[in-house]
Amino acid sequence: MRRVSSASKAADRVFKVATGICASSPVLFLLAIGIIVIVQSIPTIHYMGWHFISTIQWNMGSLYGSMIHKNGVSVPSGASYGALVFIVGTVASSVLALIIAIPVSILTAMILAYRVRGPIGFVLSILVEILAGIPSVVVGLWGILVLAPWVSHQFGPFLRSVFGFIPFLGGSTGSGYGLLTSGIVLAMMIVPIITATARDLFRQVPLLAREGGLGLGMTTWETVRYICLPFIKDGLVGAIALGWGRAMGETMAVLMVSGNAINILPHNIYSPISTMAAFIANQLDSAQTDATGMAVHALSEMALVLLVITLFTNLLARFLVNRTTRRRSVKAGANG
Amino acid sequence: MSLRSNKIFAGAAALATIVAVVGCGTDNSSTNNTMNTASNTSAGSGNASTSGPVKLAESGSSLLYPLFNDQWVSAYQSVDSNVQLTAASTGSGTGISQAIAGTVDIGASDAYLADAQMQQSPGMLNIPVAVSAQQIMYNLPGIKDHLKLSGDVIAKIYEGKIQYWDDSAIAALNPGVSLPHHEIIPVTRSDSSGDTFLFTQFLTDTNSDWKNGPGYNTTVSWPSVSDEIGAKGNDGVVDALSKNQYSIGYVGISWLDKATQEGLGYASLENKDGKFVLPTTANIKAAATEGSQNVPKDERISLIDEPGANSYPIINFEYLIVKQTQPSADKATALKNFLNWAIDPSKGNSSKYLTPVNFLPLPSNVEPLSQAQIDSIKAGQ
Numbered sequence: 001m002r003r004v005s006s007a008s009k010a011a012d013r014v015f016k017v018a019t020g021i022c023a024s025s026p027v028l029f030l031l032a033i034g035i036i037v038i039v040q041s042i043p044t045i046h047y048m049g050w051h052f053i054s055t056i057q058w059n060m061g062s063l064y065g066s067m068i069h070k071n072g073v074s075v076p077s078g079a080s081y082g083a084l085v086f087i088v089g090t091v092a093s094s095v096l097a098l099i100i101a102i103p104v105s106i107l108t109a110m111i112l113a114y115r116v117r118g119p120i121g122f123v124l125s126i127l128v129e130i131l132a133g134i135p136s137v138v139v140g141l142w143g144i145l146v147l148a149p150w151v152s153h154q155f156g157p158f159l160r161s162v163f164g165f166i167p168f169l170g171g172s173t174g175s176g177y178g179l180l181t182s183g184i185v186l187a188m189m190i191v192p193i194i195t196a197t198a199r200d201l202f203r204q205v206p207l208l209a210r211e212g213g214l215g216l217g218m219t220t221w222e223t224v225r226y227i228c229l230p231f232i233k234d235g236l237v238g239a240i241a242l243g244w245g246r247a248m249g250e251t252m253a254v255l256m257v258s259g260n261a262i263n264i265l266p267h268n269i270y271s272p273i274s275t276m277a278a279f280i281a282n283q284l285d286s287a288q289t290d291a292t293g294m295a296v297h298a299l300s301e302m303a304l305v306l307l308v309i310t311l312f313t314n315l316l317a318r319f320l321v322n323r324t325t326r327r328r329s330v331k332a333g334a335n336g
Numbered sequence: 337m338s339l340r341s342n343k344i345f346a347g348a349a350a351l352a353t354i355v356a357v358v359g360c361g362t363d364n365s366s367t368n369n370t371m372n373t374a375s376n377t378s379a380g381s382g383n384a385s386t387s388g389p390v391k392l393a394e395s396g397s398s399l400l401y402p403l404f405n406d407q408w409v410s411a412y413q414s415v416d417s418n419v420q421l422t423a424a425s426t427g428s429g430t431g432i433s434q435a436i437a438g439t440v441d442i443g444a445s446d447a448y449l450a451d452a453q454m455q456q457s458p459g460m461l462n463i464p465v466a467v468s469a470q471q472i473m474y475n476l477p478g479i480k481d482h483l484k485l486s487g488d489v490i491a492k493i494y495e496g497k498i499q500y501w502d503d504s505a506i507a508a509l510n511p512g513v514s515l516p517h518h519e520i521i522p523v524t525r526s527d528s529s530g531d532t533f534l535f536t537q538f539l540t541d542t543n544s545d546w547k548n549g550p551g552y553n554t555t556v557s558w559p560s561v562s563d564e565i566g567a568k569g570n571d572g573v574v575d576a577l578s579k580n581q582y583s584i585g586y587v588g589i590s591w592l593d594k595a596t597q598e599g600l601g602y603a604s605l606e607n608k609d610g611k612f613v614l615p616t617t618a619n620i621k622a623a624a625t626e627g628s629q630n631v632p633k634d635e636r637i638s639l640i641d642e643p644g645a646n647s648y649p650i651i652n653f654e655y656l657i658v659k660q661t662q663p664s665a666d667k668a669t670a671l672k673n674f675l676n677w678a679i680d681p682s683k684g685n686s687s688k689y690l691t692p693v694n695f696l697p698l699p700s701n702v703e704p705l706s707q708a709q710i711d712s713i714k715a716g717q
Contacts, residue, residue: 059550059557064450076452078551144572149579175521175580177565260526260566262558272565274526282568285427285528286555291452 037307040300043073047294048081052301055082058262060286060295067292074292081298083305085265089179089273090306092266093254094247096183101191101243106236108191109198110224114210125199132192140256143185148257151184152176156270174270177259182273185253190243197239201232234321241317245310251277276306386418390670395424396431396444398569399468399530399588400654404444407689408678415677419670428554429528435657436460441671443657446530447554448636459660461709462636464653464702465678465685466695467624469589470534471615471650472603475577476501476516479601482614484509486606487542487641487649493584494522495545496561501582509606516582519563523576523585526566528554530652534640535586538650541641574598586650589615590694605650608643615648620696623647628699635705654695658713665715675710679703 044052047070061079068077112124156173159180164170205228213223229236259272260282266273280299287295394404404423412421426434428445435443436457448462472485489505492498498505502515525532536552550556558564565583567576570591577583578598587595592602592615604612613619626647627639641649656675662668678684685697698706 057557060553060555062551063452063553065551067452080557144575144579152580172563174563175565175576175583177567177576255526255568256572258566259564260524260568261564262560262566264560264562264564267562271562274566278526282526282566283528283555285429286553288429288433289447289450289453289554291450291456 034307037300037304040297041304042297043294044081044297044301046071047073047075047079048298048301052081052083052298053087053305054084055080056084056263056265057082058085060283060290060298063290063295073294075294076290076292079294081294081301083276083302085261085263086274086276086279086302087305087309088265089258089261090248090275090277090309092179093182093186093258093273093275094244096179096269097186097190097247098240098244100183100187101194102240104187105191105194105239105243106198109195109202110228112195112199113202114220114224128192128195128199131188132196134189136189136250136253137256139185139189140253143181143253143257147184148176148181150176151178151181151270156180159269168268171268172270174272175259177257178261178270178272179258179266180269182254182258182275185257186247186250189250189253190247193246194239194243197242198232198236201235201239202228204235205231237317237321241314244313244317248275248306248310248313249277251275251281254278255281276302280306386416386666386670386673388666389418389420390666391420391422392442392667392670392674393422393424393440394431394442394444394656395426395434395440396442396657397428397446397530397654398425399446399590400444400466401425402693403466403689403695407693408684411684411689412674412677415683416670416673419674421674427528428530432657435659438659438663441658441662441667445655445657446652447533448653448655449657454634454636461658461660461713462634463656463658463675463679463706463709464635464698465656466654466690467620467639467651467698468530468534468654468695469615469620469648469651470531470586471589471592472584472605473574473577473587473595473600474584474603475581475600477581478516479513481513482602482604483513484606484612485603487538490584491539491543491546493520494524494539494561494564495549495559518582521580521583522561522564523573523580523583524558524564524566525555525568525570525573525586527568529569530554530654531570531586531588532556534650534652537638537640537652541638542649574600588694589620592694605648607645607647607649608641609645609647611645613646613648615650617696619646619648620651621699623649623651624696624699627651628702631702631705633705633708635702635709653698660712661714661716663715668713668715672710672713675713676707679706679710 057080059078059080061076063076065077067074108128112121116124152173152175156176160170160173209227209231210223213227218226254275255278258274258278260278261272261274280302284299287299290296401423409421409423412419428447431440431443432445432449434440446468449460454460472490474483476483486509489498489509492505499519500517501520502517507515533552533554536550536556539546540552550558565576565580567573570588573585573587574591574595577585577595577600596602602615604614607613622644623639623642626642626644627637631637639651639653658671658675662671679698681697681700687697690697
């Protein structure tokens with residue numbers, strides 16, 4: 001038996017402590033952020049109750065005027081914190097981004113996994129990864145300079161003239177700053193994430209199964225539709241959930257092209273919107289000049305709502321994945 | 337069993353370390369301060385000048401940042417090499433809250449502190465260092481002359497009560513100008529901004545509905561107007577205006593040249609005397625001179641809509657927010673010396689430093705009031 005020197009014992013102890021610190025830090029960070037956000041939100045929860053998520057009037061009140069007392073807290077007179085505009089903006093823009101990004105990502109991933117080989121495949125893969133690395137402020141700048149005028153002058157009027165009979169696609173096409181532009185910008189940012197994951201998933205489909213499909217006379221599309229997609233469904237849902245979370249939390253690019261609506265809900269797909277993340281970034285500086293501190297508490301509660309919605313979409317994705325796997329194992333059991 | 341207890345030990349050790357680190361973090365500032373005091377007092381102390389090196393940290397307004405970063409920091413280096421001035425552009429609100437918390441020595445702000453904030457943090461001084469202005473800009477193809485507008489009309493546009501450019505209220509101010517029948521797109525600043533403070537203060541002073549509604553602040557609860565655009569920063573507003581015909585917005589004076597190059601026009605505004613004036617240096621100076629006659633002891637005052645035939649209505653003081661009671665004698669001396677230098681028209685307040693960043697020097701009768709405030713800065717706990 002090897003004699004353990006004191007030096008190596010000490011090294012082992014350092015190793016244990018170091019791994020202990022590192023391994024517990026994600027949990028502690030999450031706890032610290034969660035606790036601070038919740039504690040900071042409590043005064044607004046007292047003041048606004050459920051109206052926080054059901055009303056659209058956001059007003060910090062008159063910070064240069066008098067303070068009033070209500071529900072056990074003091075607030076600037078006229079203060080009202082209704083976050084519905086920002087909740088709707090966040091959900092609508094991220095769902096629109098998913099609608100655009102999912103088909104684009106899946107088809108791109110399929111091409112990358114099955115269709116292109118050698119240098120072209122390599123270059124395409126690299127390009128997708130570079131797209132993922134573009135800073136969001138650069139995407140936002142492109143959105144302002146190129147996308148917003150295009151949506152305003154060409155794409156918006158085109159959509160309206162072809163699909164104008166569908167609700168939310170008709171009406172005024174606005175200035176180009178709004179829901180549609182935000183959705184496209186967000187889609188650009190989440191396409192690389194979903195594509196990269198989906199490409200790796202497609203590559204995991206056993207060659208034998210795919211060849212079997214082709215051997216049965218299936219077209220390429222049928223092989224993908226009936227063999228590959230069912231095989232990678234679980235992972236794909238996870239990849240989409242990841243992209244959705246990213247789209248909801250994205251701040252800078254949306255802030256630059258959304259039109260930053262306040263006190264008004266979007267009436268069609270071209271209307272200005274505002275998302276929770278962008279609104280927090282916009283208002284935090286002013287909120288700090290509120291002597292009662294209530295404005296900062298209100299922004300904290302908005303951060304809490306954003307956290308809860310992100311968590312909820314994540315859980316929803318997991319639930320969908322679990323349900324499909326369970327159904328499949330039940331089926332397999334019945335067959336056996 | 338022993339493996340299990342080992343694991344628990346490692347976890348506990350990790351927690352303890354993190355708690356210790358966090359503990360240090362919260363104590364940091366006070367430790368630093370005491371260290372500074374120690375090193376400074378050990379080198380002996382004087383009243384007129386500082387003995388050892390002193391750091392003065394400034395943070396806040398992005399409008400004041402170029403004045404500090406491009407002009408004052410290097411200039412003051414040659415005045416007193418013992419004082420190391422640092423500047424950061426964090427936004428007025430952050431600057432104010434950091435100055436109150438004591439994490440920076442100077443908070444730069446486009447707005448003076450509200451009464452409620454003064455009550456909550458007594459002993460904060462608001463010292464004006466420069467005069468700034470703002471113009472109302474629009475994108476109206478075919479209109480060459482400066483459009484005449486009043487605060488009341490602009491407020492109604494931002495409330496959605498005036499929706500078209502050829503509205504009778506606008507036409508009445510501009511006889512003979514053929515105004516287009518197009519919807520007005522109002523542009524606002526989405527981020528916290530001193531420009532929003534000035535603009536909404538102007539609307540508050542000229543329109544009673546605005547006064548009782550959104551009021552004034554660095555961000556306000558804008559009335560809902562369906563095509564209104566919120567843009568980030570003065571550059572974002574200029575972009576939104578130049579990309580959207582028939583839009584209107586407010587832009588800081590330092591962006592005037594760039595915005596007119598983009599094809600934007602700017603309005604001639606109705607002042608308190610009913611005259612229409614442009615944001616020229618002479619008109620801004622005239623307004624500042626009028627306003628300086630009513631400056632109170634604590635110098636917290638709005639310079640919006642001053643009387644006088646030539647007074648341009650949207651101007652304000654840019655402020656430095658400092659604590660009256662400084663942590664050490666050296667810090668107090670360094671801060672006093674710097675502020676005295678900054679308000680002196682032959683030194684920091686000369687147009688040599690202010691003109692490149694589009695500010696105007698303080699009116700001369702404000703200086704004694706600032707002097708009195710600066711003299712009240714003292715060391716203590």
